[in-house]
Structures are given as C-alpha cells and as structure tokens.
Amino acid sequence: MPDQPLQAERAPVSAGEGDLVERAKAGDMEAFAELVRRYERRIYRMARQITQNDEDAEDVLQESFLKAFEHLDSFQGQSKFYTWVTRIAVNESLMKLRKRKSDRTVSLDENIETDEEPIVREIAVWDDTPESKYSQEELRQILDRAIDSLKPIFRTVFILRDVEELSTEETAEVLGLSIAAVKSRLLRARLQLRERLTRVFKRKGDGIFGYAK
C-alpha cells in the first residue's frame, strides 16, 4: 500500500497564507492546523528566548494559537498572519515574565534608553571561529546566557530582528513601537551582546602585546 498520509485533506504546503486564513475563517480546521505547523517552531523559539523558561514557552505557544483560533474573525489581513500571532505571543511572553519576576522593568514602553549613549568597553578581536572551539551545547549555553542578561525590552527587539529576522517595520508593528525606538533598542541590544560575547570569544594572548609588563 502506498504511504498514504493520515490527513488526506491536509492542505498543500504550497497553499498561500491568505488562502489558508480564509479557509480557516470559514471553519476549515485543517487549514488552521497548516498555519500552526508553519509557524509553531518560530513562535516557540521566540517565546522560549523571551521567557527563558521551557514551561512558560509551552504555555505561550498554546495560548497564542488558541487565541488566534478564537479571534480569527477579528484578523483583518492587513498584516501577515505570522506577524499577528507573533504580536499575541510577545504579549503573552511578557505577561509570563511579569508574573514570574514581578519585575517592573518588563515593559516595552519604558523610555529609559533614549538618552543614554551606547556603551562599548571590551574592544578585542575574536578567535577565528567560536563555533569550532565549543561544542554545540556549550555554544548554545553561552548564547543563551548572553541573551538572558539583556533587559526584556532589548532582548525582545533583538530576537525579533536578528533571530527571527523580522524587518524593522514589522518589529515596530509587533511591539507597537516607533521605528526610531526599535532601531535604538536594537543597537543597544547588539552592543550589549557583543560586549558579553567578546568576554568569552576574544582571542587569548592579545593582551601581551599591548599591556603585559
């Protein structure tokens, strides 16, 4: 017997997003499931990175798609479905952070950074390829810890722009921020991560040329 997929009615992978959304709105559950399959990995990864917690990420993933499912009628289609779900997921993630940390710094509206100059302290070249020096698992931990050290407002912008590769405009839309605010936060996030990673990845021994007695 040929390898027949269980879901014979499964939407073709090539179906356009708009088409899937329309069918899902009309009650086609399989079309909605296809949308979930397309984006669940990205939504989970993003939620995991913002919340820094497996359980929270799982909750956020589930809540976000259930909310999207419930409120599909209110989705206008002016933005992409992915951007819309991302917006829901970011809000859910920040809510989790607030609950867990009862942390008042978990706000996207803060204006704390606009007057500050970006900071650069560590100036050192890196080892040629950090990837070859550490195991995947070690590297994962280093990168994770560095992200975790950022304030949520910087972390979130970095994740959306540089990990999930949303445009500046999409990031602004998702977070309800101005383009200028996204850019200034991204710069600070990148520089803070650079600072952290430089402490780990800098080429050892360079110091002897300049500073050793």
Add this chain to the structure above:
Amino acid sequence: MQSSMITCKDFLRELSDYLDDATDPALRAELEKHINECPNCWVVTDTTRKTIQVYKGMDLHPLPEAVHHKLMNALAQRAAQKQAKSGS
C-alpha cells in the same frame, strides 16, 4: 565636496544601520572611511557583525515533539467545543 569628520561616537550611533545596509550611500562612504582609519571601530564593527551572525545560525530552542502534539490536541479540543457550541 566637503567631507565632515565622523567621530567614534557618531560611528557607533550609525553602526546598526551600517550593518543592516540601511544608510544612504554618502553616509556609508563616510562610515567606511572611518572604519579604515580607526582600529577600535573596525573591531567593534567586526565583532558586532559576528554577534549577529552567531545567533542567526543557531536554533537555540527547537520545538519538542511532545509540545507540538499537546498544542495540536488542545486545538482539536477547542475546535470541537466551538462546533458543539454552534449547535451542529
């Protein structure tokens, strides 16, 4: 054409746009001139670019299979509830 001097501070402010290739050509040329003359800014640019790259290449948190199944089950359940409510 008059060339204005770019300081390290100015450079740093434009770094993100420079890396994203989002500056106009005239500014870009000035920034490039600055990097070529300033070793510190060259290093900061290089290591910031590497910072972005190293995150792009890593799937730090792959979705566990079990989490995927839970999500699909929760959705199926919600869909069934919705259908029951609408009286079919």
